[in-house]
Amino acid sequence: MSLPPLAALRAFEAAARHQSFKKAAAEIAVTPTAISHQIRLLEETLGIRLFDRRPRQVVLTPAGHELFPVLRDGFASFALAIDHVGQRTKTRSLTVSVLPSFAAKWLLPRLPRFQAEHPDIHLRLHTSPEVVDLPSGVVDAAIRYGAGPYRGLVAQTMFQERFVPLCSPMLGLKHPEDLKDCALLHLDWLRPDDQTPTWERWGSAAGISGLKLSGGFTFSDDAHAIQAAIAGQGVVLASRELARAELDGGLLVQPFGPVIEGHTYNLVHTGRGDHRAEVEVFGNWIVSEIARSQEHSKPAGD
Secondary structure (H helix, E strand, C coil), X not given: CCCCCHHHHHHHHHHHHHCCHHHHHHHHCCCHHHHHHHHHHHHHHHCCCCEEEECCEEEECHHHHHHHHHHHHHHHHHHHHHHHHHHHHHCCEEEEEECHHHHHHHHXXXXXXXXXXXXXXXXXXXXXXXXXXXXXXXXXXXXXXXXXXXXXXXEEEEEEEEEEEEECHHHCCCCHHHHHHCCEEEECCCCCCCCCCCHHHHHHHHCCCXXXXXXXXXXXXXXXXXXXXXXXXXXXXXXXXXXXXXXXXXXCECCCCCCXXXXXXEEEECCCXXXXXXXXXXXXXXXXXXXXXXXXXXXXXX
């Protein structure tokens, strides 16, 4: 593609728009002489006059009138495209809705790794137990726990939830029968179903009866229930994945099985929007973190 020098085209467009070499020079931050020189160069390149020079005035020739709107619209398109690309780079962000317990126990401890691996993405967390309307655009994606269905949305399964008895090592539990003499900690689930991890369900899977199903503390948040277990206030039936840090650090132990399965955690989004690429990056990172977590040896009871 053979084109005249860009500086000459820019000088002509500004002079034609202002109908003044002086005003064009002020806009581009050069001297009027420089504007005159660039336009003379353009005219010599094209072999045609673009301006009639008159005392204290310049007027477009018919050729100048023909060229001006094309260059005006072209430079406007350049500016719009460059601004769009620049803004997208500056605002490469991702807003994700997350359950408070998942944010506190699983996501937040791992966020430094995400930031280190993807420093160009600014992650915003919207923590709430309430379901956010994704098509509204308030958030770009959500991490949801449950069976779905997620109609009209794209759902990427993160991991299958698994619940086990967890307690402080100070309690010294060795066998499932020991639970009959322990306080049991409970979780108050918003939408209980046949996959809800209750002590009744766990006792049935373990083949034991006589557990103290009444009494003890009831919590609305996994994080608080796990903290109570660390303090030795009882045994909690909790997510092994969410309590990974406490298990690895020896603050909690899984004294025995069995393991009961819950629903899956899913990264859900519309598949549309300006941040689809960031959602994909975040989803792939979660998958890698799950794989990293599963490299740990399996505890007793599996």
